[in-house]
Every structure is written in C-alpha cells, then in structure tokens.
Amino acid sequence: MSQPVPPSWKDLGKAASDILGKDYPIHGSTLEVKTRTPSGVTFRVFGLHDNKSSSISGDLEASWKDAKKGVALTQAWSTTNVLRNHIELENHLTKGLKFEAISTLVPEKQAKNTLLAATYKAPGLHVRKFVDVFKGPLVTADAVVGRDGFLFGAESAYDIREKKLSRYNLAAGLYAPDYAIAIHALGNLSTFSASYYHRVNSDIEASARATYDSKSSNNVNLEVGTKTYLDNAAFVKAKINNSGILALGYAQALRPGVKATFGLALDALKLASGSTDASAHKVGASLTFEA
Incomplete structure (x- = not known):
C-alpha cells in the first residue's frame, strides 16, 4: 500500500497546536486585506495595533505564482523598514x-540575512x-518518516x-x-512535550498539551482546549492552562471573503480573588478581507 507524504518537522502536532494557538487575537487588533489580480499577482496588507505598547505596525506584501512552471516570488516591505524576498522553485529537477x-x-542598519532551503x-x-548563510553559516536539517500512521522525526543544526x-x-507521532x-x-x-488532538464529531474538536522543561522547573505545564462549530460560518474556541489563564475565541464569516475574529x-x-487589575486580562480582534 502506498504511504502518504508525512507532515514536515514543523507540522508534527500541528492539529493540536492549531486548537491551542490559533484564532485567539488577544494581544491587539489586526486588519488583513488580500486581493488578487487577473494576472495572478496577490497583494496582502497587514496591520497590527499592539495593546501592550500601543504601537501600530504593518507590512505590504506582493506575491506571484506560476503553478505550471513551479515558480513563485514574494516580496514584502514592513513599517520597520525590513525588505524581504522569497523565491521558490518546485518540481524542476525531480x-x-x-x-x-x-x-x-x-537598509539603515545594513543588516542582511539569507536563508537557502x-x-x-x-x-x-x-x-x-536550510543554510543560514550569514549566521554561522548554520546548517539545519530535519526529516520525518512515516508508515501506517506512525511518524518519527529528527532535527539538528550544525555551526560550520x-x-x-x-x-x-527528536519527535514521534501517531496520526489517524x-x-x-x-x-x-x-x-x-x-x-x-506531549500533545493530543481528537475530532470528537463533525462539530467538536479537542486537544491537550503537557510540557516539561527539565532546566527551569519540576512542574509540568498543562493546557487543554476545544473548538466547536456553531454552523458553516462560525465557531467558538476555548482553552485554559494550569496557571489559570482562560482564553476564548469567536470567529464569524460575515460574508464570502470577510472574516471577523x-x-x-x-x-x-x-x-476568583476579586482582583480588579484590568492588566491581567486581554482582549483583541482581527478582521480579514479577501477578494
């Protein structure tokens, strides 16, 4: 039986991480606008208002992709004056x-970095x-092998x-x-760390993650979360950890291409202690337009 392509190293445990990490815009307010031209060029404008620093940052990104030729180009410019270029060539040699x-x-700091992958x-x-040309150079490699739902992965970095x-x-996993x-x-x-994801039924997903750092503490940090679909256009998420931080998220598709979270x-x-310290609580929102 042919085996599917396993996830990459960074995507091992992604289902659980998405439940516990995505769709909780609690650090500020964001606005994202995506548009696509008839020639296939995609423009993306992203802005963030940070609640903690009250600063506003953003970036403008343009990307072009030719799926038949396996070529993609992305260029971005941020409000912190960082220029980024990303070139992709796929399925050319094999x-x-x-x-x-x-x-x-x-530009102002003459700081540059290049990553080849x-x-x-x-x-x-x-x-x-990956080869980080100006740092080290640092060579990073990772691999994931999979068979019948069982996965094993490893990552290492070598400073030349x-x-x-x-x-x-190291990592291992079981996917069903x-x-x-x-x-x-x-x-x-x-x-x-150990993470678990479960699709209970078509409307409910749940996950949990336990983390132990042998260098910093003898305690195990635990986090559990769930995602419930209200209908085809909305869902609610909730998570809590053993430090008592409860996070809630609500996402609603207002119309095709418009999503509010x-x-x-x-x-x-x-x-529980009756504290009125407002800084202990966080609130935020995000709005996405895509056309």
Missing part, C-alpha cells in the same frame, strides 16, 4: 523537490535542509564556523483520521 531562497535587508517530499518521507552541533531534537498524538524532545532533549483572555485566579 518531482517533490523544492528550492527556496529567503533574504531580508534592513531545499525540501524533498515522497511517500513516507519529508526532508528539509564553530564546528559543533548547536541543536538536536480522527485523532493525532505527538511527542517532542526539544532543547537538546531538555524539554519534553474576537479574542478574550482572563486570569481566572485573579477573578
């Missing part, structure tokens, strides 16, 4: 192989390699100048149509 070049430039995907295998292994991590389990050993095998985070321990 099927499943993609090359990328990602560069950033800060190669990705190969095949049934049962997902391999990536220092001639030493600067980072190594309605649930997924992932175990990570990160920080040179000093931090361990609202987030609220409450310190349940301070609420």
Whole structure:
C-alpha cells in the first residue's frame, strides 16, 4: 500500500497546536486585506495595533505564482523598514523537490540575512535542509518518516564556523483520521512535550498539551482546549492552562471573503480573588478581507 507524504518537522502536532494557538487575537487588533489580480499577482496588507505598547505596525506584501512552471516570488516591505524576498522553485529537477531562497535587508542598519532551503517530499518521507548563510553559516536539517500512521522525526543544526552541533531534537507521532498524538524532545532533549488532538464529531474538536522543561522547573505545564462549530460560518474556541489563564475565541464569516475574529483572555485566579487589575486580562480582534 502506498504511504502518504508525512507532515514536515514543523507540522508534527500541528492539529493540536492549531486548537491551542490559533484564532485567539488577544494581544491587539489586526486588519488583513488580500486581493488578487487577473494576472495572478496577490497583494496582502497587514496591520497590527499592539495593546501592550500601543504601537501600530504593518507590512505590504506582493506575491506571484506560476503553478505550471513551479515558480513563485514574494516580496514584502514592513513599517520597520525590513525588505524581504522569497523565491521558490518546485518540481524542476525531480518531482517533490523544492528550492527556496529567503533574504531580508534592513537598509539603515545594513543588516542582511539569507536563508537557502531545499525540501524533498515522497511517500513516507519529508526532508528539509536550510543554510543560514550569514549566521554561522548554520546548517539545519530535519526529516520525518512515516508508515501506517506512525511518524518519527529528527532535527539538528550544525555551526560550520564553530564546528559543533548547536541543536538536536527528536519527535514521534501517531496520526489517524480522527485523532493525532505527538511527542517532542526539544532543547537538546531538555524539554519534553506531549500533545493530543481528537475530532470528537463533525462539530467538536479537542486537544491537550503537557510540557516539561527539565532546566527551569519540576512542574509540568498543562493546557487543554476545544473548538466547536456553531454552523458553516462560525465557531467558538476555548482553552485554559494550569496557571489559570482562560482564553476564548469567536470567529464569524460575515460574508464570502470577510472574516471577523474576537479574542478574550482572563486570569481566572485573579477573578476568583476579586482582583480588579484590568492588566491581567486581554482582549483583541482581527478582521480579514479577501477578494
């Protein structure tokens, strides 16, 4: 039986991470506008108002993709005067192989960075390699192999100048149509996490994640969350951790191409003690237009 292409290293445990991390715009207000021209050029404008610093930041991005030729180009310019370019070449030498070049430039500081990447995907295998040209150079490689729903992954980084292994991590997982389990050993095998995702039915999803850092504490941090679809255009999310932080998220498709998301985070321990410290609670919203 042919094996599917496994997820990449960064996507191991993604289903649980999405439940616990996405659609909670609690740090400020964001506005995102995406438009596409008849020639295939996509423009994206993104703005963020940060509640903590009261600052407003944003970036303008333009991208073009030719799926038949396997070529994509993205250019972006941020309000912090950071220029970013991203070139992708896919399926040119062989099927499943993609090359990328990602560069950033800060003109006033003459700071620059270039990342070269190669990705190969095949049934049962997902391999990536990155070369950070100006840092080190630092070579990072990761791979995930999978068979019958069982996954095993590893990542390592090697500093060429220092001639030493600067980072190594391991992960394993089990993926099924309605649930997924992932175990990570990160920080040179000093931090361990286990996550679980379960699609209970067509309307309800749930996940949990436990994290233990052997260097900082003897405690295990636990976080649980759920996502409930109200209808085809709206859903509600909720999560809570063992520190007593309760977060709520609500997303509503107002019309095709227009989506609003609202987030609220409450310190349940301070609420229980009757504290009136408003800084312990956070609220935010995001609005997305796409045409």
